[in-house]
Amino acid sequence: MNTIMIYMGSLKKLVLKLTNKKSIDQINKNIAILTVDSLLKNQKYAGEKNLLKHGYKVFSQQDEDGIIDEIFNRIGTKSKKFIEIGVETGIECNTTNLLYQKWSGLWLESDKDYEVKIKENFSSFLETQLKVHSEKINPTNVNQIFSKYYEKDSEIDLLSIDIGVHTYHVLEAINVVNPRVIITEYNAKYGPVLEWKLNYDQNEEWDFTDHYGASLYAFEKMLRNKNYQLVGCNITGANAFFIRKNEIGLKFEENSSSKYHFIDGRYWLKNAFSKDYKVKIK
Numbered sequence: 001m002n003t004i005m006i007y008m009g010s011l012k013k014l015v016l017k018l019t020n021k022k023s024i025d026q027i028n029k030n031i032a033i034l035t036v037d038s039l040l041k042n043q044k045y046a047g048e049k050n051l052l053k054h055g056y057k058v059f060s061q062q063d064e065d066g067i068i069d070e071i072f073n074r075i076g077t078k079s080k081k082f083i084e085i086g087v088e089t090g091i092e093c094n095t096t097n098l099l100y101q102k103w104s105g106l107w108l109e110s111d112k113d114y115e116v117k118i119k120e121n122f123s124s125f126l127e128t129q130l131k132v133h134s135e136k137i138n139p140t141n142v143n144q145i146f147s148k149y150y151e152k153d154s155e156i157d158l159l160s161i162d163i164g165v166h167t168y169h170v171l172e173a174i175n176v177v178n179p180r181v182i183i184t185e186y187n188a189k190y191g192p193v194l195e196w197k198l199n200y201d202q203n204e205e206w207d208f209t210d211h212y213g214a215s216l217y218a219f220e221k222m223l224r225n226k227n228y229q230l231v232g233c234n235i236t237g238a239n240a241f242f243i244r245k246n247e248i249g250l251k252f253e254e255n256s257s258s259k260y261h262f263i264d265g266r267y268w269l270k271n272a273f274s275k276d277y278k279v280k281i282k
Contacts, residue, residue: 025271032272036235049253051232051241052263057273059096062236064183068094071181071231071241072157074251081105081156083146083177085137085170086163089117091279094160094183094239104129105156106149110136110163121281138166138202139173146176153178161185162239164206168197168214172222180244182228188237188265190215192258216240217258229256236270237263 039045045052054070055063080098082105087093095105099122107130109115115134122130133145150156159179161171167185189210190196197214198204206212214222219240220230228242231252240261243252255261 028268029271029274032269035266036269036272039235047253049251051252052235055235057275058100059092059279060094060273061092062238062270062273063234064094064239065097067232067234067241068097068158068181068183071243075180075243075247075249077103077157078180079155079157082158082160083156083179084108084160085142086161086167087118088114090114090122091281094162095158096281098158099125099129102129103157105158106131106133108133108135108137108145110134137163137170139169139200140202142170142173143176146174150177152176155180157181158183165198165204165212166200167212168218168222169200171219178244180247182223182242183239184219184242185213185238186216186219186233186240187213188216188263190217191264192260192262193217195221215258216262220256220258230258230261231256233261233263235263236267237265238267 040053051067051070054066056066057063058065080103082095082098082103084093084095084105085108087107087109088111090096090107095103095107098105107118109118109132112134115132118132119126126132131149135141135145137145154176155178157179158181159174159177160183161167162185163170171182171184187196187210194215195218197218198212216233223230223242227245229245229248231241231243233240
C-alpha cells in the first residue's frame with residue numbers, strides 16, 4: 001500500500017508539472033510553430049514573388065514585420081515616413097520595427113492609458129522620430145487630424161490601420177496622405193468573395209465578437225478604386241497588404257484578387273510568434 005501511495009504521489013506531481021500554465025503555453029506554441037511550418041510548405045506559397053514565407057516578428061503581433069521588410073526590400077523606401085492608427089502601447093504594432101530602422105511617423109491611439117505607456121516606453125523616439133496623437137478616430141475627423149501633421153497629398157511610405165469596427169470606414173475616408181503601402185485588418189469570417197462591411201455607427205464599440213470591420217473582398221474593391229492592389233495576407237488571416245499600383249511593377253504575384261490571397265482566420269497561430277521574454281524599449 002505504501003508503495004502504491006508513493007507511486008500515486010509521484011504521478012500526481014508529474015501530471016501537475018506537465019499541466020502547469022507555462023508548460024501548456026509552451027505546448028500550444030510548439031503546435032502553432034509546427035502548423036505554420038506545415039502551411040508554408042503549401043505549393044501556393046513557393047513562388048519567389050509570394051510574401052508569406054518572408055514573415056517574422058520583431059515587434060508586430062505576428063509575422064507582419066517580415067512581410068513589411070520584404071515589401072520595402074522590393075519597392076525601396078522614399079520618405080521613410082509612416083502613420084499607424086491603433087497601436088495600443090506600441091510594443092506590439094506594425095511600425096515599431098521601422099522606428100529602429102530610422103523611420104519617423106505618427107501614431108494615433110484613442111486610449112489615454114495607452115498614450116501614457118507610449119510616452120513612458122518611447123520617450124527617446126518622441127524626441128526625434130515619433131509623434132503621438134490621442135483621439136478617437138472616425139471618418140469625419142481623420143483628415144482633419146492628419147492635416148495637423150501633413151500637407152495635402154503628402155506621400156508616405158506606409159499607412160497601417162487596425163481600429164476594430166471602424167477600420168473600413170476610416171480607411172475609405174482618408175484623402176490627406178498618399179501612402180505607397182497600406183496594411184489593414186480584415187474580417188476573415190466572411191471568406192474570400194463576399195463583399196461585407198459593418199454599417200457605420202459612430203457610437204459603436206467592438207464587443208469582442210466577430211462583428212467588426214469588413215471582408216477582404218470589400219477592402220480589395222474599395223482600395224482598387226483608390227488605385228491600390230492586394231499583394232498578400234499574413235499567416236494568421238488578420239492583416240492584408242496593399243500597394244499603390246504604380247509601385248507594383250513585376251515584383252509581386254500577378255493575381256491580386258482576394259479569392260487568391262485570402263487566408264482564413266487562424267488567430268491562435270499568433271502563439272508561434274510569441275516571445276519568451278518581456279519586451280523593453282530603449
